[in-house]
Amino acid sequence: MLDRISGLRTVETGSTEAEPTLSVRRLSKSFTNGPCVLSGVDIAIRPGESVALIGANGTGKSTFVRCLLRLIEPNDGDIRMFGLDVRALTSRSLRHLRSRVGFVFQRHNLVLRLSALSNVIHGAQARMSSPGSWYQALAPSRVRDEAMTCLERVSLDGKACARADSLSGGQSQRVAIARMLMQRPEFVIADEPDASLDPRAGEEIMRLLHETARERGLGLLFISHDLEHAIRFSDRIVGLAAGQVALDVRSNNANPTELRKFFAEERP
């Protein structure tokens, strides 16, 4: 498997002139008094590329994507995003970087007591620094218009005023995508956007995510436990096992039986 990966690497570096949107080297993370979750992960994502990240439960996929935005501080390694050294950023420029990356969570992470539209408006928060952003009712009308447009894009404009906790799982995830669009992101990370959704809703969400990223030419890094989604909505599949990248293949010549190994339950 190793020669296959290195073979791919040389092909890729040979064919690309543009600087990768994201490049990670030797990223490692271990939680205090816990085992080492990530031990030297290497990944590069070119502009506009869509990459699926797969791996068994608990291999550290969520930990990895959180480390990319330093929602969790990594222990060691290099993260470069948009040409910036992420680990060296001050808190102010880190906030700016985060605002440039759309992040869709495993479990949507909406503010439940607020309306769907308010949640979408949050996406513009890093752009609005005026005191007007302290009270949502004072959000300028062009911001509201933009938020409505984003909701319309995920065909949820009818639910704009519904409280987030009254929405179904699929609807919540669509609000999360609208919030992501509101950010006007330059890169999108999605942590199992299709988890806890029924097959049809899950596929719809994945398609929506893929389409919106395509429309704007954004790079996409998503985690999925659905093999079919991983193959269909990505250009490349990266498999994580034992804290390292154990597989890196183009989706169109991926071997399903090989991929399936990454979903096998580990046994104690």
Added chain:
Amino acid sequence: MLVTSPGHSTKAHQRAIFDRQCAELRQRRRLHTAFGLLLFVALCIGSAVIGKFSPIALIEGAPKLGEYVQRTLPALHWSSLGADLAYWFYGLRKWLDLLLETVLMAYLATLLGSLGALLVCFYGSRNLALNGWSYHLARRASEFFRTIPDLVFALIFVFAFGLGPLAGILAIALHSLGANGKLFAEANENIDMKPVEGLRALGSGWVQTMRFGVMPQVMPNYASYVLWRFEINVRTAAVMGFVGAGGIGMELITAVRSLYYEDISAILILIVVTVGLIDIGCERLRHALIGRETLE
């Protein structure tokens, strides 16, 4: 994939481990109950001895209690009820003014104290604090303001700012800051952290994260705590006058000291009615708030 060497032995073994854990748990619980009971009895006896609690003194003293109450009550006659009442409540105008002052003192103190608590509480929540330093500072500060009795604060402020409601307001406000700072912080610690992480990932600053990730979740709790604190503060403000810190307490303590028995009962009735009305009002509001939708 399949469990390879199962057999009865592992099953029986696992079962035995589980049974032993249950037995240990039961034994420990029995020990805890026995110890707790012993401690309870010891504390009862200890406090009775230290407090010089004696049933005989209680029985001997009880009639005097009734006597005192009787002495404070005026003689009312059906034939001249209006005049008698007017005589009893001769100071109604002045007392009502003082009661209003008392309630306003409580209102202002609750407002100031809760605003202070709002500033402190985010630093004092383990899950939101910027660092360990700010956490401990915020927690210890609110503990300090909470543990010092408000009458002590009032004495200090009377010394500094002179007699009058200002001292009382400041004293109650500080105590409210301490009490609400702790309650608010604990409400913050029970929130769902997912929206907070969501906002952080959007690039929101700390203030924005608190404002939009935390406050929508805890506002109903805050409001309920503030109303509850207001109820308590009205009662506290009523005795602030004992040390000259404003409100109706001054009038009450004067009546008690000068043995104006009928004034005592009249003022007490006014206080009880006011506090009762405010309690009922606040409770209604609190219940209404708990069930309300907060759409922004």
